[in-house]
Amino acid sequence: MSSARDSWLLEGRxxxxxLGRRHILHQVDFRLARGEVVGLIGPNGAGKTTLLRxxxxxxxxxxxxxxxxxxxxxxxxxxxxxxxxxxxxQGTPVHWPLSVAALVDLGRTAHRSWWQPPGEADAVAVQRAxxxxxxxxxxxxxxxxxxxxxxxRAMLARVLAAGPExxxxxEPVAALDPYHQLQVMELLRRQAxxxxxxxxxxxxxxxxxxxxxxxxxxxxxVVAEGSAGQVLSADQLQSVYGIEGRWLHSDxxxxxxxxxxxx
Numbered sequence: 001m002s003s004a005r006d007s008w009l010l011e012g013r014x015x016x017x018x019l020g021r022r023h024i025l026h027q028v029d030f031r032l033a034r035g036e037v038v039g040l041i042g043p044n045g046a047g048k049t050t051l052l053r054x055x056x057x058x059x060x061x062x063x064x065x066x067x068x069x070x071x072x073x074x075x076x077x078x079x080x081x082x083x084x085x086x087x088x089x090q091g092t093p094v095h096w097p098l099s100v101a102a103l104v105d106l107g108r109t110a111h112r113s114w115w116q117p118p119g120e121a122d123a124v125a126v127q128r129a130x131x132x133x134x135x136x137x138x139x140x141x142x143x144x145x146x147x148x149x150x151x152x153r154a155m156l157a158r159v160l161a162a163g164p165e166x167x168x169x170x171e172p173v174a175a176l177d178p179y180h181q182l183q184v185m186e187l188l189r190r191q192a193x194x195x196x197x198x199x200x201x202x203x204x205x206x207x208x209x210x211x212x213x214x215x216x217x218x219x220x221x222v223v224a225e226g227s228a229g230q231v232l233s234a235d236q237l238q239s240v241y242g243i244e245g246r247w248l249h250s251d252x253x254x255x256x257x258x259x260x261x262x263x
Contacts, residue, residue, distance in 0.1 A: 009034045009069060009196045010055060010166060016063030017050055017220075024050045025061070025220045032166075037189055037197045039211035041204065041231075043241060046217040048200045049090060049170055055198060056087040056168045068166075082110035086164035090171045090200070092155055094143045100154045101139040104129055107161035122161075129160040132187055134180070148175040156184065165195025172199060173206065185210040204245070205255035208232060216240060232256045 012030040016023070025047050032038050040048045053059045055066065057073050066073045068084065076084070086107075094103070107129070108122040118126075130136045133153040138146065143154060152175050159167060169188065173181040181203070188197045189210050201207040207214055208228035216224040216231050218240050224231045237245045237256075242263040245256040 007070070008032060008067075009036075010067070010073075010198070011070075012055065012061075012064060012066045014064035015051070015054055015061045015066065017047075017054055017059055017061050019050070023220065025054065027063070028217075028220070028222055030055065030215065030222075032196045032198060034196055035192055036212045037192045037199065037210060039207040039214045040198065040200045040217065041202070041207050041214055042217035047220040048217055050220075051217065052087075052168050052170050052198060052200055056085055057081055058087065079110055083162065084165055084195075086159035086162055086167045088156055088159050088167070088169040088172055090174070091148075091152075094151060094155070096143065098143050099139065100130070100135055100141055100143055100146070100157075101126060103143050103154055104135075104157045104161050107158040110162055125161045125163060126157075129157040132160055133157040134183060149177065149180060152176065153180065153184070156187075160191070163194075167191055167195075167197045167199075169197065169199045171202065173201070173203065181206065204232060205248070205257055208255045209253055228254070228256070238262055 008031045010032040012028065015025055015028040017025040028051060040051060042048055050059065054061055104126045105118055105122060108118065108125060130139060133156050135150065135153050135157055138150060138154065143151060146154060152172065156172060167188065173184050176184060185206055188199060191197060213226060214228055214231040215222055216236060223240060224236055232245065237243050243261055244259045246259045248255050248257055
């Protein structure tokens with residue numbers, strides 16, 4: 001993880017977002033350094049997905065500034081944004097009668113003109129992405145016949161095939177069994193070496209294990225930011241989540257487990 005904090009890969013300052021007449025984000029500051037995995041956590045309705053969509057330039061903030069390496073994100077062309085940023089939405093439905101391989105190849109469209117057929121570099125990137133996410137054996141299957149977990153991993157492969165330096169993932173482990181949850185988090189941890197990762201998580205144990213920093217949101221505001229030990233304190237777990245947590249320590253790593261409700 002980069003030790004320099006004067007040159008952020010992604011930086012948002014004073015971000016405010018309104019949807020309809022409702023204020024969803026209030027003066028949110030966000031920073032991501034190269035090599036980092038930053039986890040967005042918080043209870044339902046805290047603003048996590050709205051912040052992630054704002055960072056991905058899918059929502060325009062009504063207030064504040066958002067920069068990619070010091071350059072306004074809005075100034076990038078759509079093609080450049082598609083090459084540099086990869087967004088994995090939460091529970092994305094797929095109704096297209098496409099094979100998994102064809103779906104993953106859609107991630108390569110930012111690297112070629114619309115009239116160009118896939119080339120050797122595209123084929124290599126698609127095969128690598130499917131191998132990384134463990135869906136190679138599903139390459140010929142139609143996406144709309146997959147289970148929820150298989151579909152999610154295929155969608156993640158599409159993101160990886162584009163080779164983005166920055167990945168923004170919204171609950172990428174929610175539909176997965178424990179084995180594949182660990183696989184995806186390990187994969188995102190490795191991908192952060194290419195740039196950075198921002199991930200929305202509800203699983204506090206995974207957030208504590210795999211994220212370099214956590215940003216805790218409540219009511220559209222940042223209420224805590226820092227390491228897992230700093231953010232997931234007994235007071236924060238009680239005041240924000242209404243729970244008591246228990247810390248598990250093993251092999252030099254620590255994770256917090258939700259233990260009981262307090263209200």
